Amino acid sequence: MSRPSSLTPEEARRLLRAARANGADDADPAxxxxxxxxxxxxxxxxxxxxxxxxxxxVTGRLAETFPTAAPDPDAKAALLARMRSAEPRPVAIPVPLLRRPRAYALLALAAVAIAAAALLPLLRPSYASYEGELAEQIACGEVTQLAHESPDVATLEHWLAANHAPSPIVLPGSLQAVPSLGCRTFNWKGRQVGQVCFTLENGKIVHLFVIRDAGWRPATAPPQGQGHSQFNRHGDWTLASWRDGATTYVLAGEGDLETVKKLL
Structure with missing residues (x-):
């Protein structure tokens, strides 16, 4: 029967911590x-x-660090102390893409660019809206309130140019021989519109409206070329519209489609 130990477990731990791992101290009585x-x-x-x-x-680590010399006895204790007291280092956890501020900003810019590309055509003016307003002006007689009168078209063109308004570059065929009555200019959604009026032999008036660089919404723009004019009836008036490059022409005549077609 073994005799009771005079050591407490805690005292035994302190002694055994100081013992060498290779068993060299095992024979010591304590x-x-x-x-x-x-x-x-x-x-x-x-x-x-x-x-x-x-x-x-630890001994293996020391042997790797000091391969040609015996390690300092105190090195073991120092290394153990550092290992036991070292605080755990924070682990760098990758931040998901959508939680990064820069990624958020880039995604937001991309979304804005895509939305702008989709909405930009819708923000352009509609030709139908423009033609509708012209029809209203014709119906209320506003188009006859001319700012400058002359039977000479060239004189009217000079006046329009001096007032920074577009003027017809080439008149439709039949109008080239028709005397002019006068002209005026007005603003439509920030764009200057030039208007020239002509008097036909039967006494009726024909209006030619010119607007440049309107930037119409593509689906609403009039066709290119006078020979491809489109026609719309508004009350007693028929309006023919076409484009010549970036310039839009609208010819308004009182009467039916055939009457206006003869003026082109």
Whole structure:
């Protein structure tokens, strides 16, 4: 029957921490008593096994660091102290793409660009709206309130140019021989519109409206070329419209489609 140990488990731990992992100190009476207590105490035995596992690992590390010389005895204690007291380093966790401010900004800009590309054509003026307003002016007689009168078209063109308004570059065929009555200019959604009026032999008036660089919404723009004019009836008036490059022409005549077609 073994005699009771004079050491407490805590005292045994302190002794065994100082023992060399290779067993060189096991024969020392104090260390031997601590080892005997560890064999009887399961908890102390588990602790000692873990302690020696760590000691062997540290010894191996020291041997790698000092391959040609015996390590300093104090180096073991210092290394153990650093290992035990070292605070865990923060782990850099990758931030998901959608949580990064820069990624958010780039995605937002891309979304704005896509939305702008889709909405830009819709923000352009509609030719139908322009023609509708012209029809209203014709119906209320506003188009007859001329700013400058002359039977000479060239004189009217000079006046329009002096007032920064577009004027017809080439008159439709039949109008070239028709005397002019007068002209005026007005603003439509920030764009200057030039208007020239002509008097037909039957006494009726024909209006030619010219607007440049209107930037129509593509689906609403009049066709290119006078020969491809489109015609719309508004009350007693028929309006023919076409484009010549960036310039839009609208010819308004009182009467049916055939009457206006003869003027082109």
């Amino acid at each position: 260390f031997a008593e601590a080892l005997a207590l560890a064999r009887r105490d399961p908890e102390l035995a588990r602790w000692l096994a873990e302690e020696r596992r760590v000691d062997l690992h």
